[in-house]
Amino acid sequence: MMIDQQKQDLRRMMRQRRAHTVTPPHSLDLLNKRLAASLLDEPAAPAIGCVWPLPGEPDLRPLCHALFAAGRDVFLPETTPRGSALLFRRWTPTCAMLTGRFGTMHPDGVIGRPDVLLVPLLAFDRSFNRLGYGGGYYDRTLAALGCRGIGFAFAWQEVAHVPIGPYDAPLDRIVTEQEIITPRAGKGKAE
Numbered sequence: 001m002m003i004d005q006q007k008q009d010l011r012r013m014m015r016q017r018r019a020h021t022v023t024p025p026h027s028l029d030l031l032n033k034r035l036a037a038s039l040l041d042e043p044a045a046p047a048i049g050c051v052w053p054l055p056g057e058p059d060l061r062p063l064c065h066a067l068f069a070a071g072r073d074v075f076l077p078e079t080t081p082r083g084s085a086l087l088f089r090r091w092t093p094t095c096a097m098l099t100g101r102f103g104t105m106h107p108d109g110v111i112g113r114p115d116v117l118l119v120p121l122l123a124f125d126r127s128f129n130r131l132g133y134g135g136g137y138y139d140r141t142l143a144a145l146g147c148r149g150i151g152f153a154f155a156w157q158e159v160a161h162v163p164i165g166p167y168d169a170p171l172d173r174i175v176t177e178q179e180i181i182t183p184r185a186g187k188g189k190a191e
């Protein structure tokens with residue numbers, strides 16, 4: 001299908017862009033802080049689905065610790081067989097981490113149901129579309145849980161237009177080190 005080919009081309013382009021981009025530690029720090037501020041502002045989301053980093057992705061481990069310290073339940077995905085929704089297991093700072101599919105790690109913890117998901121991505125656009133690694137995991141998981149998805153990325157991951165297929169649902173918010181992008185505010189510079 002043409003959309004799938006366009007997605008493959010964009011994945012290749014974003015991997016190249018990533019290889020040529022130096023992200024300063026300050027940007028990672030800002031991204032973690034903006035996400036923490038954005039989530040802790042919402043008392044209605046006690047259980048948060050975070051992400052353990054894969055190589056080259058923004059590292060949200062500082063956020064996991066901040067949310068846990070603030071009394072939230074932190075869940076991380078276990079990568080299930082292709083074609084199924086992700087499973088979320090409760091994480092604590094001292095829990096054991098197990099290695100799963102595609103080099104992902106998940107906690108040795110109880111299964112739970114997050115109220116909101118932080119969604120990793122390779123590319124995003126201003127229409128809240130995202131491109132992932134191509135497993136379709138987050139599309140299936142957001143559909144199965146019926147919860148909100150908050151995309152997180154560095155600003156250099158923005159593109160003019162992400163090709164979308166029938167199963168791609170737009171994110172509810174995108175947070176970068178530079179701004180929190182919401183549908184209502186459109187473009188809201190923080191700080």
Ligand SMILES: Nc1nc2c(c(=O)[nH]1)N(C=O)[C@@H](CNc1ccc(C(=O)N[C@@H](CCC(=O)O)C(=O)O)cc1)CN2
Nearest residue numbers: 051052053054057077079102104120132133135137138
């Ligand atoms: N940190 C993180 N965890 C995550 C995801 C993610 O994007 N980031 N996922 C989001 O869905 C799920 C795992 N999904 C994945 C689906 C496919 C591949 C994959 O095909 N990997 C290639 C190499 C990719 C690359 O070039 O870096 C491979 O293993 O050959 C990896 C993860 C759940 N956990």
Ligand SMILES: Nc1ncnc2c1ncn2[C@@H]1O[C@H](COP(=O)(O)OP(=O)(O)OP(=O)(O)O)[C@@H](O)[C@H]1O
Nearest residue numbers: 007131132133134135136137138139140143165167
């Ligand atoms: N809810 C769904 N039901 C059935 N098929 C789906 C669903 N969501 C996605 N798919 C299919 O999964 C495949 C991969 O989807 P896509 O290319 O959008 O993955 P992605 O969003 O990049 O990956 P990920 O979400 O794992 O990061 C596509 O063929 C897509 O049609």
